[in-house]
Amino acid sequence: MAKGVRIIVTLECTECRSNSNKRSPGVSRYTTTKNRRNTTSRLELKKFCTHCNKHTNHKEIK
Structure with missing residues (x-):
């Protein structure tokens, strides 16, 4: 069986980790897919x- 090239990744807010003055406690996370062959580096998107x-930058985490 061949492995698929698309994998599921988790995006986490970069400002929530260091910012203590936010509206509610916690960290914003999104899940999305990426093509392993075309995007070898870590994904970074601007999400709400x-x-x-x-709107802040969300980076891919493990």
């Missing part, structure tokens, strides 16, 4: 963070 209440 419900805890910071604004």
Whole structure:
């Protein structure tokens, strides 16, 4: 059986980790898929963070 090239990755807000002055406690996380062959580096997208209440960068985590 061949492995699929698309994998599921988790994106986490970069500002929630270090910012203590946010609207609610916790860290915003999104799940998405990426093509392992085309995108070998870590994925970084600008998404809406419900805890910071604004659009922030979300980076791929393990």
